[in-house]
Amino acid sequence: MALRISSWAIKRPLVPIVIFVGLVVTGLMSFSRLPINGMPNVNIPVVNVSVFLPGASPTEIESQITLRVETALAGIGNIKHITSNVTDSVSSTKIEFQLGTDINQALSKVRDQMIGIKPLLPRGSEEPMIQSIDADVVPILTYAVQAPQRSIEQSTLLVDTQISRALLAIKGVAKVQRQGGVGREIRIALDPVKLQSYGVTAAAINDQLLASVQNLPAGRIDSAGQETLIRTLGAPTDVVSLQHMNIALPGQRFVRLADLGDVIDTTASQRQIARLDGQPLVGFAVYRSKTASEVSVEKEVQAVLKEIQANQPDVSFTQAQTLVEFTQDTYHAALWSFIEGALLAAAVVFVFFRNWRATWITALGIPLSVIPTFLVMQWLGFSLNMVSLLALSLVSGVLVDDAIVEIENIMRHLRMGKTAYRAAMDAADEIGLAVVATTVVIVAVFVPVSFMGGVVGQYFIQFGLTVAVATVFSLFVARFITPVLAAYFLKPFDEAHAPSSWMSSYRRWLEQALAKPKTSLLIAIGIMVATVLIASRLPTDFMPFEDKSQSTLQVELPTGSRIEETDHVLGLMTAVLRKKPEVQSVYTVAGGADVDTNIDGEVRRASVLVRLKPKSERDVDVKTFEQSILQDFAAIPNARISVLNENGSKALTFSLASSKPDDLAQTAGALETQMRGLPVLKEVSSTIPLPHSEYVITPRSEDAARFSVNTEVIAEAGRVATMGDLNSNLAKISLDGRQIPLRVQLNAGAKEDGVMIGQMLVPNSEGVMLPISAVADINFSAGPSSILRYDRQRQITLEANLNHATLGEGLDAVEQLPALKNLPKTVKRFDTGDAELLGEMFDSFLMAMVFGAMVVLGVLVLLFRTVLQPITIMVALPLSIFGACLALWVFGESLSLPSVIGILMLSGIVGKNGILLVDCIIETIASGKSRHEAILEAAQQRAKPIVMTSMAMIAGMLPLVLGFGAVNAFREPMAVAVIGGLIASTALSLLFVPVVYVLIDDFEQSITPKLRGLLTLEK
Template sequence: ALEQLRAANPDVEFTEAFNFVIPVDEEFHGSMELLYEGALLAVLVVWLFLRNGRATFISAVALPLSAIPAFIGMHYMGFSLNVVTLLALSLVIGILVDDAIVEVENIVRHQHMGKSPYQAAMEAADEIGLAVIATTFTLVAVFLPTAFMSGVAGRFFKQFGWTAALAVLASLVVARMLTPMMAAYLLKDAGHGEPPPGRLLRGYLRAAAWCLHHRLATVGGATAFFIGSLLLIPLLPTGFMPADDNPQSQVFVELPPGASLAQTRAAAETVRQLVAAVPYVRSVYTTIGGGTAGSDPLALSSGGGEVRKATLTLQLAQRSDRPVRKQVIEQDIRRVLQAVPGVRTKVGLGATGEKYILVLSGDDPQTLGSAARAVERDLRTIPGLGSVASSAALIRPEIAVRPDFAAAADLGVTTAAIGETLRIATLGDYDESLPKLNLAQRQVPMVVKLAADGRRDLTILERLAVPSVKAGVGPVRLGQVARLEFSSGPAVIDRYDRSRNVNFEIELSGLPLGDVAQAVQRLPSIRGLPFGVRQINIGDAEMMGELFASFGLAMLTGVLCIYIVLVLLFKDFLQPVTILAALPLSFGGGFVGLLVADKSFSMPSMIGLIMLMGVATKNSILLVEYAIVARREHGMSRAEALLDACRKRARPIVMTTLAMGAGMLPIAFGLGAADSSFRSPMAIAVIGGLVTSTLLSLLVIPVAYTYMDDFKVWGKRLWPLQGEMQ
């Protein structure tokens, strides 16, 4: 379309001032690249462990065959291939191959026992079937409750939760039906004799045996780790969503009420010259007044149609062409704009993660105004913040009309007539009342009003004729029935729940939203608000509170669903508790990862913690399920069964963990052209939690199993009748 316009208007030069489609396009292609990279790394991990090209191929086939049914489900649910759904697929890419890895590894192990590929596939699939089904439905029980969260976070999580659940269910079907069949006909005989355990496996088995013989010390260490994890939470910065690093920004310039268009234009040009000199600013596009063309289509315009406001839309250098984030450039812009007198400036698009909105509400304007001034003064003492803009500070000049009611009554002049006369003289009449100039094709309305100089001269306004409703009295001069004087008043009166309010728009300048909110609550003016004035949370602060509440409910629902699924599959009420014991061990690593990487505890990191819940229970299921089978079918003692489970299930647990971690490495390091601001905290939380949950689960879960087994035996002794009935 743009090329057609250029061809049709060769004398007009078209220059692209801004393009909000580019970040979306980069996000899409970046998500696809991360999907491919994660899949390749996950397959590479499988090959490094199995060193078998055919087994690796069988595991790799699970990736596309799990994603394609997920696309079909997304189509029927009305989901598009957007950033959210691609994010879900890129995060679960390591999980999709997990079931196939467990199946193939177990089949290869059975081959080493001297079985043919067909026999190994049949027996291994039967042996591992319950564990694979349990792990898959556990992951579904974790992801699906997030799709029903409320608020803004719920709208985001809906497509994420359903997409992840569909992909995981598809991977179960592939692992249970296709993987054994392919293994039976594609794998070759692996020879007789199971290879001896390596040095790492021998060291792990010694550590597991030590933990089983020192149960109190193991449980004490795990408890200390969990308590330490909880103590890390206050150290983490909190927020709703991290600020983006897209190559667009804006500068809003606001002059005092009553400023003219010429003054605004001069101030905007001064700001433009200063901003254009800042490093990594490529272009500046200025609009004055309404200026909707220069505003973010995803945010409300700050132009407001007033000539005292201007918007400068900035194109920054691409992420690959600059060594700093967008927030650093915006800080440089704020510093250079401090030299511009008489204007109020705001830097940034004002998107999520960039500003904090504080609202004071009350019914008494005087009390509210004095409280707002005290709060604004204290807000400027918080270090690191950008501009602090208060709606109470906007006082505009106005002409106050004070009627002389006695004289007006004698002359038959109403206050409505005075108001109508002044409105028509200063602004013009309503469109439907205007006279029309008839042309051949259309009518042109004609507005008649005083010149700008006349509107500022009180003597001219006092000579305006006001109609009288009294018989025999003609038009009356305005000065006879009213006194005019220059005055001032608020530029805007905002209301919230029918009460007056004052809005403070605070630029975060890279500071975490939660830290700023806590600093605001400690301000003396906030702690001592006068009677009748209250604080209201809106914007990101309100959504952050909703997010934490919804997230807690989703986690509790997920844990309950996991327990119900495990009870139904294992037909036992106690051993599912053993499996759930891995959950507290998974969060500590995620918190440490966020702390080391200096990432905030926000929506993306919470998504990572939800994923950790599923992965931690998956590892526990593989251990506990084999221990139960070994005791029931092979007649092993409890200690022998647990050590045998550790020996035979350690490799698939480590393989699936490394496959998932490898799939998330590109996301954690922010590789590719897409903005990693949202994805990176999520992947860092998952990778950190994977390390601790895997290491601790392999050592602590066998000990937890023994305690649950002792409790079960103790219960049977205490209630022998119930034990016999069971």
């Protein structure tokens, strides 16, 4: 079958050359504009709904807010999961939609549903906060603001106003989250004894201030021929004026505010404390929007901070954490690996050709294929990330594949004494079908696979389409540019072409294999069985560990711990860490905050960011360092300290869910205990709700009815007195150009005495003041400190880090635990985190392999117009998987995402050996040779280009295996799998493909002509 497009290009050389010059120029422009990120963007549509009810316990919030929110949102279409996190005062519900859902439409539907249930939410709850989650889960940058001459309150103001506003103006910055710091407020600390004597409540005082302390417009009049505005000025201009403000009392009396308590210009209660190397300060984290470039965002953030620092010399910024540094290292390492691979591939070509002209013509195919690929990547919205760059690195050897086949065939014609022009014309079109077929097979595998669903599918998209696009361009180069350059630049030569020793040995082995085809087939079947056995023994993991020169620790103290206690524990940890020679800086944050809502979290929780020196400057890796410090931290009492991965969770996580809270807690407790006994796990923990002490006010219905006091009045009186009212209900006065809130509450001494709760006054319907104890019972009790929910059921998450084991080994061990094997019918288990992605990865991989094999078979049937012989070509696939699994086992690699992508890549590229052989056998038989002679002649003719292309691909990937540095962990498993698969498929397919061809041909000849016609397309 002749494809004469190369002849057309040789006759009109300027047309393809001009086209490719244009593609190279536009490709280079696109390359400079592509965003640089660590990983592909995984765009999961998520909407978060948060409702704040100050002072409410998790149990109350669940029943009064969370259940109503979940019920209202459950009817929205395309929802994948609904998860809720209920803590003191806060209900946070995340709605995860199916991939591909329009986030704007989803956000609109959520808002509509929340409008409908707003009247059902309890009085006192703040306006629901509804937002789509556009930012990454973890910040790409964290900075500490060092300003020794400023107070923490002044540094807080600097971050909240100047820094945050300047950074949020940067394109690509989704969120700036302050860490630590305190706000300014005027605290009105009331004396409970004076409140009782004057017969007034904290809530009543707050309401009076809210109504009176404000400046309002009062209309306008026309005076003396001009329009004049009228203003009502009720807000004091300073604290002293506020102290002298009169408060109305029952019986038309009044009293000065200062006579009821202290009026203090101070700071708000501190719920977070940030420190760098033990020094208190304010920090902030920068979150990138999912479509932005990490590197570009980091550069612009640095520029803005330098400008702020130039204007305010007393302020400096220290980078406490960064993901961008690793991203840049990965980017530069990938580019160097690509260049090294291209040079090695060119060197392999020269070793075989021994001809400089043929070498540079072949090697030119690499840049001519890659550079135009950047144009398509920009059009598709891709970025230069670890996956797409790895695709280009792996494909560097593949890109010369077609050119090698073209040039080798042209040189064979040159040895016949033809001119370069005639040799190019004859040879290029002669090999056309095989060249097109090898490329079409790769594209046929990767294009459909690229549209797989799920989170893992997001990785396949950029890898698969990048490989497919680059391969298509390599086909265009091989069919248009390579023959043109060969026709006009190669020189004719008369070189004796004696068969090499390895070729003679190969011919002998092939003749022996053909002489005993059934024995050869049994050997091939044995290799396939060995593949299954090796693969079943490979450890499994989702992602290989990367040393990013930083470590994240999670700290948890017992329930009821104060922020001062949490900060003290962090101080002990900092002292230990600062003694380690590997440590560069220690950044601690006492008191958690919800990443999505920025609402204060539990003060008993904390995080520690440890930045290590570069890997070249330390003797231990991050894992060894983490094991060492955890042993040192064991001496710190009442603190649970764990290592988190880059996603903010432990290595192994899964959850249990049930509508029966007691069954759930009992099962999770038993499972946690059994997990602690597994040697492959460490730092086992769970989210089983810990008991949180609380005072419970229970109104006595008879007394409450007799005195006309309702529950809502009691709750409001207690909340305002102990915490102050909602932020939206606080009066504010203007001081120093800012609106400062007035927080009314009991003084600190009264709030520490639980007896005072019963003495607090509440008004009845007639305005008569009564102590709470007159209408309600007050008891000390305990309730859950937090509640997690998953798809409208209670949820408990169990997590652990791995002790010298892979994720697959950890999951296998957990699966065998009695508590998990005998789950109650009321409890169900589901994977989360990397465990969920691991299962999704293997499901996607199996589907991709089966689908890819079917697509390849279909393409080969269409190209060769027969059903049976394409099966011969498919023999290379299981042979390559054998080599890949064996290589992974020998090098001690796990079956992880990069190695799975590598095996998937093999399914596209290893078919080329069979295509070249079978195509040549068919053409040789068509020329009149016997089958045996045709097989031997085709094998000898195609063995050299097959070995050359495989060697070039292997050489192109060697830098990925032999490269040094912390950024090699993701690339190495993929390269190992591909190299192992190429070696095995090349060596074995040269023997087994001809044997299978004979067996299939014999079968085809043995069936009836009518059946044979059904298996052959009309020619």
